[in-house]
Amino acid sequence: MFKYIAIILITVSLFCSCAQQKETTSAIPVILDTDVGNDIDDVLAMQMLLNYEKKGKIDLLGITISKCNPYSLEYIDAYCRFNDKYDIPLGYAYNGMNTDDGHYLRQTLDTIIDNNKILHPKRSLKDHIPEGYKLLRKLLAEQEDHSVVFIALGPETNLARLLISEADEYSELDGKALVAQKVKLLSVMGGLYGNEFDFPEWNIVNDLNAAQITFKEWPTPIIASGWELGNTPHFLFGSRRAEAISRILCRGFLSKTAVTTIHLGLCSRRASSHLPAVSPGRVKDCLLGVTPRRDCPFHPN
Ligand SMILES: [Ca+2]
Numbered sequence: 001m002f003k004y005i006a007i008i009l010i011t012v013s014l015f016c017s018c019a020q021q022k023e024t025t026s027a028i029p030v031i032l033d034t035d036v037g038n039d040i041d042d043v044l045a046m047q048m049l050l051n052y053e054k055k056g057k058i059d060l061l062g063i064t065i066s067k068c069n070p071y072s073l074e075y076i077d078a079y080c081r082f083n084d085k086y087d088i089p090l091g092y093a094y095n096g097m098n099t100d101d102g103h104y105l106r107q108t109l110d111t112i113i114d115n116n117k118i119l120h121p122k123r124s125l126k127d128h129i130p131e132g133y134k135l136l137r138k139l140l141a142e143q144e145d146h147s148v149v150f151i152a153l154g155p156e157t158n159l160a161r162l163l164i165s166e167a168d169e170y171s172e173l174d175g176k177a178l179v180a181q182k183v184k185l186l187s188v189m190g191g192l193y194g195n196e197f198d199f200p201e202w203n204i205v206n207d208l209n210a211a212q213i214t215f216k217e218w219p220t221p222i223i224a225s226g227w228e229l230g231n232t233p234h235f236l237f238g239s240r241r242a243e244a245i246s247r248i249l250c251r252g253f254l255s256k257t258a259v260t261t262i263h264l265g266l267c268s269r270r271a272s273s274h275l276p277a278v279s280p281g282r283v284k285d286c287l288l289g290v291t292p293r294r295d296c297p298f299h300p301n
Contacts, residue, residue, distance in 0.1 A: 027059040029147050031139060033132070035067035035154025035203075036076055037102035042153050043079070049151075050083040058149075061139045062089035064132035066154040066207075068096030070125045071105035078109065078119035091135030092125065093157040097207045132158035133165050133175070140182040141171040150220075152188040155203050159186075160210035163217045180219035188214075193226040201227050 032049055036042045052058045063080075065072050073092055080088045111118050123129065130138075136158060140148060152159055165175035173181060190203035190211065204211045215222070 027053075027056055028149055029061055029143055030058045030149045030151060031061050031064070031136065033064045033066055033150070033152040033154065033158050034076075035072070035098060036065065037067045037069055037072045037105045038098070038154070038202075040104065045151075045153055046076070046079065047083070050080065050085055053085070054083075060085070060088065061143070061148070062091065062135055064091040064093070064135055064158045066093045066096060066098070066132070066152075066157045067102075068093050068099045068157075069101060069105065071101060071109060073129060074109060074121035074124055075105045075119065077123040078121035081122065082119060087123075089135055089139065090123065090129055091132035091158065092129045093132045093161075096157045097155060097210075131161070133161035134168070134170075136162045137165060137168060137170045137175070137178060140178050143182050145181050146184050148183045150183050150186045152186065152190075153203075154189075155207035156188070156190070156210040156214040157207045159188075159218070160207070160213040163213055176217055176219055183220045185221045185223060186218055187223045187225070189225045191224055191226050192228060193224070197228055 030049060032046065034042045034046065036046065046063075049058060049060050053060045063076055065076060073090060077088075077090060080086070109117075109119055109121065150159075161175075163175045163179065165178075167174055171178050190201060192199070192201045
């Protein structure tokens with residue numbers, strides 16, 4: 001009798017262990033690079049990732065900040081704590097190009113409701129926050145080969161610095177080789193690709209040198225979400241319902257490109273090949289075939 005009970009217990013424990021392992025290994029490792037502090041869509045995107053992590057769908061390895069403003073760091077630290085994500089690894093683009101305060105960082109950090117602040121940062125630049133590309137090297141070195149989905153929502157400052165980085169204490173590979181070995185794909189918000197609009201897209205021109213290095217040298221497939229893509233979720237998802245939800249969420253006046261960048265990064269069936277080097281101003285002929293997977297757990301329908 002005891003023999004049968006022991007066999008049952010061992011079988012159940014093996015089953016649980018396998019199920020747990022499957023759950024652990026199925027979470028997609030994700031790195032977010034953001035310039036939180038300009039448009040609010042980066043915050044929506046960050047919340048999406050935090051929600052996905054709570055559901056066990058992704059493993060948010062860390063966040064690098066491309067906006068060179070100290071409040072962006074405090075805001076992200078506090079916002080993650082607000083979502084019970086404590087001490088997430090953060091990296092910062094020291095001497096980056098975009099330094100202004102923006103419209104909501106300080107305001108939100110200073111907001112008091114019922115005698116309480118709504119955000120409670122515990123880290124600032126005084127806490128020896130690593131340079132963005134150094135954190136990226138550390139995070140990538142620890143991951144399985146060809147596993148990381150890299151999502152970039154701002155200027156490519158940290159990405160370019162990573163690509164031109166040299167071997168260090170984290171990896172004997174240089175930056176480009178490290179990316180080639182560890183990253184599955186890059187989903188990046190930036191550029192204009194259609195004929196409807198014609199102006200220099202902000203993420204690209206803000207750090208043009210970094211954009212040129214990134215789009216020329218990045219060694220994995222890239223999915224680029226142009227500025228106009230955020231305005232056309234119907235095109236992306238083929239659903240009026242998805243478009244309606246998106247409009248309600250974004251109240252019709254926010255760019256939704258950051259959100260669609262995440263969906264494309266996590267759900268695309270096939271990625272583009274390399275994009276050509278970026279020229280100043282408008283980028284043409286770069287939006288390549290991207291098919292959101294209907295069976296993807298992140299698909300909005
Ligand atoms: Ca952004």
